[in-house]
Ligand SMILES: O=C(CO)[C@@H](O)[C@H](O)[C@H](O)[C@H](O)COP(=O)(O)O
């Protein structure tokens with residue numbers, strides 16, 4: 511695909527997202543209620559999705575567009591000592607599972623980001639979260655992969671092209687943060 515076709519494809523996918531407004535609103539409301547009740551959000555993903563996880567945590571702990579209280583969100587992608595020790599001593603597949611076991615409390619929400627829907631560490635993280643009674647959300651791509659089968663709520667960007675999926679993921683994350691902030695300051 512050339513540049514023009516890529517632009518058109520991505521623009522069309524953004525347009526299609528309008529039909530997912532209700533799903534986005536539902537996810538934002540679940541996270542808002544979790545934070546309002548004094549519980550927290552744990553976010554995970556690999557590569558570009560790790561960057562998205564950190565970006566989302568920054569919007570909530572810092573601020574998005576409005577002044578309000580700091581909100582409890584942690585990206586489980588940032589502590590290199592934890593990530594290297596778990597990978598070295600156990601396996602890279604359990605880097606999120608182990609952190610969720612350590613930090614997850616009942617009524618927290620775990621938000622897993624995966625463009626393929628098949629990253630083993632995100633899958634095992636959400637699986638552990640479900641076993642511990644946490645709420646699980648998957649922000650996914652392609653056909654949702656195996657993560658869609660275990661996440662309580664899945665939002666799937668309907669594309670096979672990873673860059674486009676990631677571009678829409680961060681757009682969705684910004685809008686989730688916007689809805690949470692609007693509800694908070696209402
Ligand atoms: O940003 C990109 C590709 O655009 C890559 O870093 C990409 O995130 C990595 O290959 C990830 O490991 C892919 O994992 P996932 O999205 O399939 O869960």
Ligand SMILES: [Zn+2]
Pocket residue numbers: 558673676
């Ligand atoms: Zn990328």
